Amino acid sequence: MKIDLSVAQIIKAPNFDNFTTSEVRSSYITLKNDPHLDPIVIRKKLYAELLKLVKNGWLIKKNTNKKSTTRFSKTKLFDAEYLNSLQVMQPIKTSFEEAHKNLITKLNHYKSELLLNIGESEAYRELYSEHPELVEEIQPLFNKAKDNNTRILGKIRAIEGLLEHDKSVDKL
Numbered sequence: 001m002k003i004d005l006s007v008a009q010i011i012k013a014p015n016f017d018n019f020t021t022s023e024v025r026s027s028y029i030t031l032k033n034d035p036h037l038d039p040i041v042i043r044k045k046l047y048a049e050l051l052k053l054v055k056n057g058w059l060i061k062k063n064t065n066k067k068s069t070t071r072f073s074k075t076k077l078f079d080a081e082y083l084n085s086l087q088v089m090q091p092i093k094t095s096f097e098e099a100h101k102n103l104i105t106k107l108n109h110y111k112s113e114l115l116l117n118i119g120e121s122e123a124y125r126e127l128y129s130e131h132p133e134l135v136e137e138i139q140p141l142f143n144k145a146k147d148n149n150t151r152i153l154g155k156i157r158a159i160e161g162l163l164e165h166d167k168s169v170d171k172l
Helices: 005-011 021-032 039-055 080-089 096-130 132-171
Strands: 059-063 070-074
Touching: 005 021, 005 039, 005 080, 021 039, 039 059, 039 070, 096 132
Parallel strands: none
Antiparallel strands: 059 070
């Protein structure tokens, strides 16, 4: 049976029983620690994962009258040891789309950081021309900002190179 390993990690906990999709989603988002995850998309994905487990007899799906909430409970067939073996046998994989999205997010972050550092460098130049007597205090700060610019630019080029490589592979 194929199951998202993060879902397996969450629901195999002995104290995790009689739960809702929203509770699994909260744990999932906390586990992934990715602020860009869309809670609605994640809830739908997790619901589908839970339904797989219902279909295999590992979970029971119960509808409650209270706000028409659906709860899931573990059955006697639930096999935490099997879920543990899944995590040992298979490394956690991210889809190509997720990796691409993460790269774009990092690229945008680095570009913003570069613009901030460029502004900082320009401010040091202005301060130097306005207050040449502070050259000893300004120069190390200017050098540090310039070094940061170079470092960030290197990260930007690395990600852009990887994205360009991915585009050329897609064309083949």
